[in-house]
Amino acid sequence: MLTEIQKQLLKEIADLHKVPEGAYNIRANGAAAGRNSTANIEISSKTDKPGIDIRIKPGTKNESVHIPVVLSESGLKEIVYNDFFVGDDCDVVIVAGCGISNCGDQDSAHDGVHCFYIGKNAKVKYVEKHYGEGTGRGKRIMNPRTEVNLGEGSSMEMEMVQIKGVDDTKRDTVAKLEKGARLVVHERLLTHGDQKAESGYTVELNGENSSADVVSRSVAKEQSYQIYRSRIVGNALSNGHTECDAIIMDKARVVAIPELEANDLDSALVHEAAIGKIAGDQIIKLMTLGLTEAEAEEQIINGFLR
Amino acid sequence: MLELKNLCFGVESEDSTKEIIRDVSFTVPDEKFVVITGPNGGGKSTLARLIMGIEKPSAGRIYLNGEDITELGITERAKLGISFALQQPVRFKGIHVVDLLRLASGNQKLSVSDACEYLSAVGLCARDYINREVNASLSGGEMKRIEIATVLARGTTLSVFDEPEAGIDLWSFQSLIQVFENMQKRSHASILIISHQERILEIADSIILIADGQVRGQGSKEEMLPELMKSTVPVTCNRILEGGVKNAD
Ligand SMILES: Nc1ncnc2c1ncn2[C@@H]1O[C@H](COP(=O)(O)OP(=O)(O)OP(=O)(O)O)[C@@H](O)[C@H]1O
Ligand SMILES: [Mg+2]
Numbered sequence: 001m002l003t004e005i006q007k008q009l010l011k012e013i014a015d016l017h018k019v020p021e022g023a024y025n026i027r028a029n030g031a032a033a034g035r036n037s038t039a040n041i042e043i044s045s046k047t048d049k050p051g052i053d054i055r056i057k058p059g060t061k062n063e064s065v066h067i068p069v070v071l072s073e074s075g076l077k078e079i080v081y082n083d084f085f086v087g088d089d090c091d092v093v094i095v096a097g098c099g100i101s102n103c104g105d106q107d108s109a110h111d112g113v114h115c116f117y118i119g120k121n122a123k124v125k126y127v128e129k130h131y132g133e134g135t136g137r138g139k140r141i142m143n144p145r146t147e148v149n150l151g152e153g154s155s156m157e158m159e160m161v162q163i164k165g166v167d168d169t170k171r172d173t174v175a176k177l178e179k180g181a182r183l184v185v186h187e188r189l190l191t192h193g194d195q196k197a198e199s200g201y202t203v204e205l206n207g208e209n210s211s212a213d214v215v216s217r218s219v220a221k222e223q224s225y226q227i228y229r230s231r232i233v234g235n236a237l238s239n240g241h242t243e244c245d246a247i248i249m250d251k252a253r254v255v256a257i258p259e260l261e262a263n264d265l266d267s268a269l270v271h272e273a274a275i276g277k278i279a280g281d282q283i284i285k286l287m288t289l290g291l292t293e294a295e296a297e298e299q300i301i302n303g304f305l306r
Numbered sequence: 307m308l309e310l311k312n313l314c315f316g317v318e319s320e321d322s323t324k325e326i327i328r329d330v331s332f333t334v335p336d337e338k339f340v341v342i343t344g345p346n347g348g349g350k351s352t353l354a355r356l357i358m359g360i361e362k363p364s365a366g367r368i369y370l371n372g373e374d375i376t377e378l379g380i381t382e383r384a385k386l387g388i389s390f391a392l393q394q395p396v397r398f399k400g401i402h403v404v405d406l407l408r409l410a411s412g413n414q415k416l417s418v419s420d421a422c423e424y425l426s427a428v429g430l431c432a433r434d435y436i437n438r439e440v441n442a443s444l445s446g447g448e449m450k451r452i453e454i455a456t457v458l459a460r461g462t463t464l465s466v467f468d469e470p471e472a473g474i475d476l477w478s479f480q481s482l483i484q485v486f487e488n489m490q491k492r493s494h495a496s497i498l499i500i501s502h503q504e505r506i507l508e509i510a511d512s513i514i515l516i517a518d519g520q521v522r523g524q525g526s527k528e529e530m531l532p533e534l535m536k537s538t539v540p541v542t543c544n545r546i547l548e549g550g551v552k553n554a555d
Contacts, residue, residue: 217399245399284360285396289410289456290384299409303400 002026002033002070009070009099012131020095024066025052027080029073041065041092051081051113054094058087058119066095069112074104074138079111088119088151095127098142100166102134109141116146121153128158132165139167146173150181152207160187162197163305170198177238179207187216188305191224191252200229205238205267214242219301220252231259234267244273247304249297308334308357308388308464308496313366315356326352327363328519334464334496339486341510342500343534349519350500351393354468357498358390359383370464389460393468393500395453397441403452404436410459424455427485429478447473454485465489467499471506483509507531 002010006028014020023041026034030050037043040060044053054065067082086092102108118124132140142162150156162169175183183203191197203212212232220226232240244256258271278300286296315327327349334340342350355361357368359380367376375383389410398406407421408414422432428451438444440452450473457465467486474482483505489495499506507513513530515523523530 279396281396282398284380285392286409287380288358288360288384288390289406289460290381290412291409292381299401299405300398303398303402303405306400 002028003072005072005101006033006070009072009101009131009133010068012133013070013097013099013129014066014068014095020064020066022064022066023054024068025054027067027069029071030076030078038063043067046081046083049081050078051083053083053085055085056087056090056092059089060087061091064093064095068096069098069110071098071100071102071108071110074102074108074134074136075106077107077109079113081113082115084114084116084118086116086118086122086124088122090119090122090124092123093125093127097127097129097131098144099131100134100140100142102132102136102138102140104134104136104138106136107139107141109139109143111143111145114144114146116148116150116156118148118150118154118156120151122151123154124156126156126158128160130162130166130169132167140165141168142166143170144172146171148173148175148183150175150177150183150210152178153180154178155182155184157184158186160185161189163188163190164192166195166197167193168196171200173199173201175201175203175212177203177205177207177210177212179209181207181210183212183214185212185214185216187214187218189216189218189226190221190301190305191218191226192221193224194222195224196226197224198227198229200227200231201242202231202233203240203242204233204235205240206235207238208236209238210236211239212241216244217246217304218244218254219247219249219305220254221249223251225253227255227257229257229259230271231261232269232271233261233263234269235263237264237266238268240267240269242271244275245304246275247278247301248275249277307336307369307371308498309369310353310357311367311369313353313356313368314364315352315361316364326519327356330366330516330519330521332514332521332524334498336463336494336496337490338511339490339497339509340499340512340514341507342498342514342516343502343507344516344522348517350516351468352519353516354390354393354466354498354500357466358388384460384462387463389457389462389465391453391457391465391467391470393472395449397444397449399439399441401440402436403438403440406440406452406456407459410456411461416459421459424458425452427458427488428452428455429481430455447475450474454482458485458489461492463494463496465495465497467497467501469500469502471501471503479503479505507534 040057230242246254256273260269313330316323425432
């Protein structure tokens with residue numbers, strides 16, 4: 001079944017030490033490596049293209065779905081389509097994530113296209129971790145595309161994490177919110193070496209009293225490059241907030257492009273962005289506690305990305 | 307024991323050099339409680355930064371327990387046993403109070419209950435604060451107390467506090483003084499406090515008056531206090547304030 005490398009990847013992206021409880025689908029090197037449906041959560045393969053459908057019965061509470069993907073073969077490239085149908089009044093946790101270990105010289109890529117249809121008054125927590133490792137010259141590439149449709153009164157909290165290891169990533173997230181729906185996004189990103197990460201959010205606040213809070217914290221080290229785009233569109237009485245907080249180090253570059261569009265007199269939209277190096281007084285303070293400059297930097301970054 | 311010998315420090319501005327510290331010499335003996343006071347802008351914080359190694363003097367030497375530390379960096383001085391509570395504590399996103407105390411104590415495994423003791427010592431209800439982020443959500447006085455707690459957690463032989471009482475409510479003052487007195491009881495611990503507060507001056511073993519970057523007076527509190535009461539504005543102000551509070555209770 002799973003190799004040691006694949007198990008290690010699983011641990012990194014999903015904190016999984018063994019087969020998860022509840023519903024799960026593990027995809028390894030382009031093939032199914034394990035699946036479990038439960039009474040309330042049904043996972044089935046798509047027939048027309050690669051990927052799975054996840055159907056969660058209305059009213060399902062306190063259950064989780066894990067759908068990790070691991071790639072340990074150099075040169076593998078795949079596009080996978082996953083659709084999530086979350087019934088009304090659910091309260092569930094969905095853990096996705098992708099780990100690539102590339103020790104070869106060919107590029108490995110996983111492009112996941114995730115589509116969420118979230119029913120009325122449902123609550124979803126979504127965690128997506130990206131991780132890459134390996135010593136080969138081949139790149140580790142991930143281009144996730146996420147589409148979220150939030151029904152009336154529903155809410156979704158998305159935690160998007162990519163700490164090191166992924167060479168090239170272009171993330172696109174689009175969300176549409178109906179009446180009273182709420183979206184919270186916490187993105188955490190660290191790039192180093194020659195890595196390039198592009199992340200874009202488009203949130204449409206279509207329903208009355210819908211709200212969104214999209215927050216990105218990132219660190220760019222060495223020669224890496226990041227672009228953060230966030231576009232919030234207020235089409236009704238609504239509240240939108242987006243924030244980009246980035247630390248640059250060495251020769252790294254970060255671009256933050258905010259875009260707010262208010263099409264309704266009662267939509268209130270706010271954008272905040274700050275890019276800069278680590279504050280000198282923070283480093284000095286930790287050095288007075290006996291840390292070296294490098295140790296101080298590490299502590300500051302670890303905290304910042306927590 | 308800390309010794310400053312003929313310390314000078316200046317900052318360059320356009321075409322001239324502004325002398326901020328001018329030929330300052332003094333000693334903080336073991337197990338002594340020394341207070342530096344003096345008018346705003348006199349150079350007190352700059353002296354503390356020179357002692358910690360945050361600034362380098364243009365002339366003069368600094369000795370810690372006989373060893374010349376003038377050329378040492380901040381980290382090395384910290385490891386040799388100097389700790390420093392800043393006049394304006396630094397805030398960090400994502401770093402929790404307990405993390406800071408662990409770093410300060412040098413023990414990553416410092417238990418939460420041990421960490422709590424340091425907070426309780428500075429009058430913070432430990433449970434409420436231990437997992438708070440040291441970010442902009444903490445009030446000024448809370449930050450000052452946490453700053454003092456990190457110095458307690460370090461437990462070094464020399465502790466330097468820059469206006470520790472600033473922002474701390476007068477009702478907590480007595481317990482703050484207790485903190486310093488307890489620290490001093492540790493063997494060989496010496497304390498250097500920069501303060502404008504009469505009640506802190508009153509517990510000093512010796513008082514140094516710094517004005518215009520120079521030592522303008524130095525002696526026991528019996529010698530110095532009457533002088534200071536006569537002349538300095540900040541101390542007089544504090545007396546008035548305190549009188550007000552006493553009347554209130
Ligand atoms: N980097 C600098 N550049 C220019 N001037 C400086 C610099 N650092 C300090 N100074 C000046 O040096 C003087 C001493 O500053 P310092 O902060 O040491 O005063 P202080 O005695 O601690 O005052 P306070 O009681 O207000 O805290 C001040 O006039 C200050 O403006
Ligand atoms: Mg000062």
